[in-house]
Amino acid sequence: MNFPEFKDCLLTLSEIIYFDSNEYLREKTSNPFRMKEIIDIAENLLANITNEDEKYFLMGTLGNLYRIYGELQKAVKILTECVTIASNQNNSNREIVALIRLGEAIKYKDNPMKALEIFNEVLEKCKANNNLLYLDFAIQHKGKCLLELGGIVEAEKCFKEALKLREFKGDVSLIESTRQALNFIKKRNAKYFTE
Template sequence: MRIVDFKKSISDLSKFIYFDNNDYLREKTSNPLKLKEVIAEAENLLKTNKEDKYFLYGTIGNLYRICGEPQRAINYLNYCLSYASEEGNIRNEIVTLIRLGEALKYDKKHKEALEFFDEALNKCKANKIDAYLDFALQHKGKSLMELGKFVEAEKCFIQAFQLREFKGDPTLIDSTKQALDLVKRLKNQ
């Protein structure tokens, strides 16, 4: 498979990935075999494709996280972070810090995850890159929510919601509304 065909094929994955309302809105899959097939294809592409290493490692890392293999995800995403740092690509560093934070959260390492989210937030602010602030806040909020820090989580979700309303992306807005609803329910229990 060519990389261009692979990139087209992964857009279909949204059919098999969902946010679990019973597990803090974590991303999960209804078809782990399909995700494993995609991971195997991406790993094969890594052997021959030199230009898209960052994309492939990031994709593989995310898919391993969703499949419930956070340690493997962390390994791939650590490579991504090193690669982005070596390239001096701040945007890719920020994205990878957020992804790594998520993988660490899935690996029950919430404290480390929060450090990565904070680092992503700091890099966004220091480099005036607003495009990822809402993602860093959303994921930080989810991690705080899992730790039972509902007031802090809600503050993150409110900030993320404001940024997402400004972006105008209905999918992102809905995702944050779900997180706000969940944290409010948990707070009132």
């Protein structure tokens, strides 16, 4: 499989990835075998690629896939490399994306406080560079982290802020993701008050 074919293959990932409502809406796979196949394809491509942009894309993708697959050490390692590459290139967009991905991997690795520090750093970078492209992602992931830390009120504020930004963007899948997080809080609160 070549790089363009691999990118097309990634479009099918939504069929095997879901948000687990039993684990704070963490991304999981319903088909670990297929996920491993995609990881192996990406690893093979990465070993043979020379184009720096394609290499960065593959590393970021692999970091996410390893996180979802549950290989958190590999996810953190490769995403840390992504942050370094983006930083060395002085590419603030890539650095922001890589930091968000790294924060998620660190959160999954049971270090939500460190992840929260990273998400706050990303928010500062977004605001300092007036970067609205990824601000909603930074706020959303900070909210999910706060949710896991028990900061329900703060998490809800983050989700409401992210929702406004996403409604402005008009991306239906992002809007749905944030609404799902708000509904998760609503259901959790309803359950808490009825017990």
